Structure formats: C-alpha cells, structure tokens
Amino acid sequence: MADHGTQAFQAAESLMLWRVLPVFLAGLLLSGCATSPPKNINNLCDIFREKDDWYKSAKASQKRWGTPIHVQMAIIRQESAFRDDAQPPRSKVLGFIPWTRPSSAYGYPQAKDDTWDWYIKKTGNRGADRDDFADAVDFVGWYTDVSHAKLGISKWDARHQYLAYHEGHGGYRNHSYRKKAWLLKVADKVDRQSKAYAQQLKSCEKDLDTGWSLWPF
Structure with a gap:
C-alpha cells in the first residue's frame, strides 16, 4: 500500500x-x-549607438512629419524612460491591494487606447504596436504634426509640444496646464532634455548618418 x-x-x-x-x-x-531600455537615457548619442536601429526609425519619423529627432526623443524619454512595456502604476485599495490603472496609456509613447486607434486610422499603420519603437516614434512625430496643424505649436518647441501631448489638444486649447504647476515643471524638464539631446546629436550625427546610408528603408 x-x-x-x-x-x-x-x-x-x-x-x-x-x-x-x-x-x-x-x-x-x-x-x-522584452526590450531593455538604453543604459544611458540622458545621452542621445549613447542611445543611438546602443540601439542602432532607433536612429533609423527616429530619422524616418522626422523626415515624414518634420519634428526634430531631439524633440521626439525628449518626449519619449519623459513618458516611458524608453521602457517598451511602461504603464501607469495601479491604484491600491486599502493602501496595499493592487487595483485598476488610472488610464490605458502603454508602451514607449504612453499613448492611450483611443489616441492610438486614432493614429492608426489616420496613418493607415495597421498592426502598429506601442511597444515597438519604430511605431512609437512615428506616433510621436504624427501627434506633434497634428499639434502644429491644430494649435500652431512649432515642431521645434519641445515645451509646448509636450504640454499638448500630455493634456490633449482640447486641454491645451483650454489652457488646462496653467493650473498644474507640477506639469509646467515637467514641460520645462522636457525642454531642457530636448536641448541637451540636440547638442549631443550634433557631435555624433555625421557618424550615425554614415551608417544610415547603408541601412535600407
């Protein structure tokens, strides 16, 4: 037995x-x-050297939509720190039980479901994923292009582009950001990061473009 x-x-x-x-x-x-984020997210040259296909994607988005690479990358750096699976933290019940997330924002661009669906509908980029960097940077380029068309925001103005990105076009038009001191500080941070990225890119862009000429579209 x-x-x-x-x-x-x-x-x-x-x-x-x-x-x-x-x-x-x-x-x-x-x-x-899962794709790990770049080791040094504060230096654009280091990012593109480590992720050698990202420069191709960012430059393609710049060419398509007209928004400078450093502005696109500063927005993504703020939104997700270049984490492909980034999501807002869950709220908690009783202070410790994980509950729902405050929004459907996801991926590199932290785009919400409805905004992402709008992007796909307008661009025809069917099958695009928020956790795919090429799709994410194209989304940021597209969104900033729409912000320029609807709100007159320069594509080189990282601060106001970020405010429109965060608040949505309606919120930006209604100046909702003026009541959010914390958001204004974040927008200033994005602006500083964008300018730093622009300076860094000047020092390595020629080398990146040398490699760029060997990459097929």
Whole structure:
C-alpha cells in the first residue's frame, strides 16, 4: 500500500509539473523578448549607438512629419524612460491591494487606447504596436504634426509640444496646464532634455548618418 501511495503521489506530481512547465517556459520566452531600455537615457548619442536601429526609425519619423529627432526623443524619454512595456502604476485599495490603472496609456509613447486607434486610422499603420519603437516614434512625430496643424505649436518647441501631448489638444486649447504647476515643471524638464539631446546629436550625427546610408528603408 505504501508503494502504491508513493507511485500515485509521484504521478500527480509529474502531471502538475507538465501543467506548470509550459506556463513557466512561456514566461521565460516573454521576458526574453522584452526590450531593455538604453543604459544611458540622458545621452542621445549613447542611445543611438546602443540601439542602432532607433536612429533609423527616429530619422524616418522626422523626415515624414518634420519634428526634430531631439524633440521626439525628449518626449519619449519623459513618458516611458524608453521602457517598451511602461504603464501607469495601479491604484491600491486599502493602501496595499493592487487595483485598476488610472488610464490605458502603454508602451514607449504612453499613448492611450483611443489616441492610438486614432493614429492608426489616420496613418493607415495597421498592426502598429506601442511597444515597438519604430511605431512609437512615428506616433510621436504624427501627434506633434497634428499639434502644429491644430494649435500652431512649432515642431521645434519641445515645451509646448509636450504640454499638448500630455493634456490633449482640447486641454491645451483650454489652457488646462496653467493650473498644474507640477506639469509646467515637467514641460520645462522636457525642454531642457530636448536641448541637451540636440547638442549631443550634433557631435555624433555625421557618424550615425554614415551608417544610415547603408541601412535600407
């Protein structure tokens, strides 16, 4: 009887292992597919040297929409710190139980579901993903282009482009940001980061463009 019980326990243990193993392996696969952020997110040259396909994507977006690379990258740096799976933190019930997220913002650009759907509809970029850098930077270029068309904001004005990006076009038009001192400070930070990125890019753009000429569109 003892041997029979041991065999039954081992059989049950083996069955449980076969049920859990695929889930465990899937988790490993997904974690392996995740794209880690650049090691130095404050230096644009370092970013593009580490992520050698990002310069191609950012330059393609600049060419398509007219927004400078340093403005696009400063906005993404603020929104997600270049994390492909970034999301707003969950609210908590009773101070410790994880609950819902405050919005559907996701990915590199922290775009909400409805705004992302609007982008896809207007650009025809079907299959675009917020956790794909090429799609994300194209989205930022498109959005800043719309902000320029609707609100007259210069595509080189990182501060006001960010305010329109954060508040939406309606909110920006109604000056909702004026009542948010914290947001104005963040917009100033984006502006400073954009200017720093612009200076950094000057020192490495020629080298990047040398590589750029070898990359097919």
